[in-house]
Amino acid sequence: MKIPIYQADAFTGELFRGNPAAVCPLDEWLPDETLQAIAAENNLSETAFFIPRGKDYHLRWFTPAIEVDLCGHATLATAHVLFQHLGYRQAIIHFHCRSGLLSVTREGGLYVMDFPTDILEPALAPKVLAEALGATPREVFAGREDFLVVLESEAAVAALRPDFRLLRQVKGRGVIATAPGDTVDFVSRCFFPNAGIDEDPVTGSAHTTMTPYWAERLGKQELLARQISRRGGEVRCTMLGERVALAGKAVTYMEGVVWI
Numbered sequence: 001m002k003i004p005i006y007q008a009d010a011f012t013g014e015l016f017r018g019n020p021a022a023v024c025p026l027d028e029w030l031p032d033e034t035l036q037a038i039a040a041e042n043n044l045s046e047t048a049f050f051i052p053r054g055k056d057y058h059l060r061w062f063t064p065a066i067e068v069d070l071c072g073h074a075t076l077a078t079a080h081v082l083f084q085h086l087g088y089r090q091a092i093i094h095f096h097c098r099s100g101l102l103s104v105t106r107e108g109g110l111y112v113m114d115f116p117t118d119i120l121e122p123a124l125a126p127k128v129l130a131e132a133l134g135a136t137p138r139e140v141f142a143g144r145e146d147f148l149v150v151l152e153s154e155a156a157v158a159a160l161r162p163d164f165r166l167l168r169q170v171k172g173r174g175v176i177a178t179a180p181g182d183t184v185d186f187v188s189r190c191f192f193p194n195a196g197i198d199e200d201p202v203t204g205s206a207h208t209t210m211t212p213y214w215a216e217r218l219g220k221q222e223l224l225a226r227q228i229s230r231r232g233g234e235v236r237c238t239m240l241g242e243r244v245a246l247a248g249k250a251v252t253y254m255e256g257v258v259w260i
Contacts, residue, residue: 003258006081007044010073011202011233011248013109018233019202020253021077021254022047025086030260032067038258040064048074052073056094057082059102065196066137068173069098069145072113072204072235072246079104079111079248110236112247117239118143119211125149132166133177145173146190150213153179154187158228164193176206178213184234185223186214202233204246211237211244 005024012018022042026049029035039047039062046068050059059078061071075095082088083106092170095102103114123142129149132138139150147170151157157179167175174192181187188210200206207225214223214237221239226232236247 001260003038005254005256005258006077006085006252007254008077008250010076010080010250011204011235012231013249013251015251017231017254018212018248018250019073019200019231020044021071021074023074023078023081024049024258025081026051034260035060036062036067037070038062038260041249045200046071046074048078050078050095053096055062055090058092058098059095059097061097063192063196066157068195068205070115070205073202075102075104075113076246076248076250077217079106079113080252083111084252085255107247109249110247111250112245113204114240115145115204115208115246117242117244117245118211119213120148120213123147126164126170128169129175131171132163133160133175134162134178142172142211143176143184146192146206146209147172147175148176148209148213149177151177151179154182154228157187157189160189162191162199164191164198167191168193170194176203176209178210181224181226184226185218185220186210187226187228189227189229194226199229201231202227202235202248203230204248207235207237207246208244211239211246213258
């Protein structure tokens, strides 16, 4: 059996930057263990699989270790594949997923994703968190799946050298570290060792957590964010009440076939 596969770098207009995602179009779902095995073999932070659902699509995402409820960069990569390689001609793509209905539109060179915002609650930092990060947070919040850790400066975020063994003791998907940016509104780094990803290059779903915080703190509805991982990438974020628009670019790296 042959399955088409594409790999695209998301939240960047340059190859070898941003967050690489694999995308596999399917006619019908394969067994979950097969989807997970393909994702593990790809060994990227996420592999997206989608099937037609009427005029829309049903979309799922897998890390090398687990299936996840929401993934931004692999959704952006999937929209890129549909628009650029599979002849999608409508103005908007609707995806049905574990987190409800998502949509993606193309505006010039950007793909704009409509996602649900996260709900943040002030939280006590787990005892191991500061030791695991090697930094004392200014503020800590709990979101749906992640802890949001606010630091003083971009330099403090860049200087983090996490102990991933200790970070695995923090319950939830992972930890988002953020701070005001020097040349953008805010910066971040994202650590998800419990999901099989020590550091994610650019995390769309994390911006559904960070955007509400920074929109309120900075008094702005439109913000420019940069994830300052080694690969790096940029996300344009717009608060829309209970939704957030996340926009970025994508570029194709590879097209091929999976044999199973």
